[in-house]
Amino acid sequence: MLDPTSITDAGSPSDTGSSQDQQTAVDKALTLLMSLAEEDREVGVSELARRTQLTKSTAFRLLGILQRNDVVERVGSSYRLGPQLFDIGRRVYGPTPLMLQDRLLPFLTELYVLTQETVHLAVLHRTDVMYVNKLHGHRRARTSTRIGSRMPASCTAVGKALLAFDHDAAELAIAQGLPAPTEHSVTDPADFRAELARVRRDGIAYDREEILPGVTCVAVPVIGAAGRPVAAISVSGALHRFEPARVAPELRRVAFEAARELGATARSRGRRHPAGSAAA
Known part of the structure; x- marks a missing residue:
């Protein structure tokens, strides 16, 4: 050593x-x-x-x-x-991202097959999002993301999908100053809070060239067993060909099925290790 x-x-x-x-x-x-x-x-x-x-x-x-x-x-x-x-590096963020990467890969694959666009899975880390998985093909959008990389949550669809349900993280992001990677980034606190309110109401978030010019994105949260988002799934594409609203219904469905899979996994673990018993 x-x-x-x-x-x-x-x-x-x-x-x-x-x-x-x-x-x-x-x-x-x-x-x-x-x-x-x-x-x-x-x-x-x-x-x-x-x-x-x-x-x-x-x-x-x-x-x-x-x-x-x-x-x-x-x-x-x-x-x-x-x-x-x-x-x-795989151990930096603990076991949860690795578990999500493994459990939700089939759902990301299904979404990629349906859309043929770049698909991301991300989790919230303080005021950033960390990308747990990414699938892309020949029609990949020009993105700067990679598995394990982090981006300001306020500028991304996955980040807004998660910040909308985490008041403390959202307020911390605002207090630190909302970054502006592009001219389309939302930097006004009042406008940002209003957008997060829309995400909570509609259950879906958008990135309209806010992290990278020419790229747009749509994301939904994946709800964990405790009823709070544990991750977010997104589909990204080039602005000139990709219409986020068109893939929103399939994205919602896949995220719902992913959440159901996580819930089934949690219930299965609960049956194997009931409260008060020693885990193997």
Whole structure:
């Protein structure tokens, strides 16, 4: 395993490095990881050193330590993120997103087959949405989302579908200042509260070029066993061809069936582990 006391500010082995040196080495290692995360390809040592403003020898030594711990992989003379980092990342938000990803995949697949547009599954994380799953095909919309990424909830259909039923999160988002990724984003608190009221009334939310120009989206919440939304499902498409209102009925139906599946799963678990019994 990675021993932070084995590297100093210069990246060389040491048994007596100060805590400041050790922290600096960790900072540099994290900088390398963040630089690798910006790419969907392998990156060479020289380029990584240039990006992170490290010497090539320091970058090489730190990458070697990360490689030994499976946090990065070496491909020829270049590097990419390793499987251990992926495994750690899957645990960041706990088991619920992973359970939702698994249980609701059939419903996302059905929705994609029906619409042939990009389908998302997302959960609320403070005032952001985190994308748990994403399906797209040849007609994919130009989106910046990926599984595990986060976006401001106030600018997305999935986010508004969830914020509408979480008063505290909605008010926190307003207090922090509503971001404006595009000129169509809703930034006025009164207008935003009115939109969330419409979402609560109609059970459906829209993103009209609010997160990305040329892309529109429709979303509905997935209601959990406790009667509150646990996730939201959306369909996104290019503005020039996609009419969100046309897919809204199918989206509502699929979300209802997804909620029923989650409810059945919860009841099944309750029967296996009744209150007061020890879980296996």
